[in-house]
Amino acid sequence: MNNFTRKAAALVTGLGLAFGTLSAHAEGQIRIAQQFGIVYLLLNVAQEQKLIEKHAKAAGVDAKVEWVQLSGGSAVNDALLSGNIEIAGAGVGPLLTIWDRTKGRQDVKGVASLGNFPYYLVTNNPNVKTIADFTEKDRIALPAVGVSVQSRVLQLASAKLWGDKEFNKLDKISVAVPHPDAAAAIIKGGTEISAHFGNPPFQEQELAGNPQARIVLKSYDVLGGPSSATVLYATDKFRTENPKTYKAFIDALNEASQFVTANPEKAADIYLKVSNAKTDRDLLLKIIKNPEVQFKITPQNTYALAEFMHRVGAIKNKPASAKDYFFADAHNAAGN
Helix, strand or coil, rough: CCHHCCCCCHHHHHHHHHHHHHHCCCEEEEEEEEEECCHHHHHHHHHHHCHHHHHHHHHHCEEEEEECCCCHHHHHHHHHHHHCCCCCEEEEEHHHHHHHHHHCCCCEEEEECCCECCCCCEECCCCCCCCCCCCCCCCCCEEECCCCCHHHHHHHHHHHHHHHHCCHHHHHHHCCCHHHHHHHHHHHHCCCCEECCCCCHHHHHHHHHCCCEEEEEHHHHHCCCEECCEEEEEHHHHHHHCHHHHHHHHHHHHHHHHHHHHCCCHHHHHHHHHHCCCCHHHHHHHHHHCCEEEEECCCCCCHHHHHHHHHHCCCCCCCCHHHHHHHCCHHHHHHH
């Protein structure tokens, strides 16, 4: 267990001791787990502008909001199931995994999307032009092997190239590394990590920071178009027993979405302030204004991954549509 993992585990445990279990809290308490990258910008805006508190107050609730920083879908899912958070932020892959495992029990489902973002698999190995060029000497960094959305997209790409029986062929050379550390390794070079399946802004930093870095794979190409890679999810119990807090959270997300779309410059400043990132501001603005990036909370193009994961046995339950693994809320009605 590395230092980062120990700190994350201690933080989750500490929160559990401070607040008790999921069943012990009252309306108004909400603990939200987020990871690294500008894909969490809507949460950054909601945090900085205290939008959840604002909408909860309008509903007569004094909201107590806590923000938890974790890395990897496995850690986020563990925190949710142990009752240490109410809202989980991770990729579609972790959502589908936990939906499948809790169906008929905790009934975890998607709350909303955090927007559509293209994810890039970037390498600094000059011999790698496609995923077929990776060898045993390469190491592909991603948030969680076999769980994260990056890992699942890589598996889908592998299945398309080598067939479903070889879908997890590249898992054996994949390693779980937080995005900031992986990006630093790609930019610096000379480490065992020769590729990183990341997210914005880390992938753009790699391409700008190392002349050897190049894109091997784009998530949009694998999934067939713009897609919601990072999502939020919760247990049915939290949603049912805390309707005012839950609605305040959704309303805050929606307001944050409108704010970012209308105010990209202010949104970039908020990201830098909340995340304490050393990211170049012009690079951030380029990402936020990228036509391929869409800040909307309705999930889009998630079912291709769900169907694939069922086909290869990664999940037992086959969803008929995205409505099976997203809550039946108004903003999710048109989701797919």
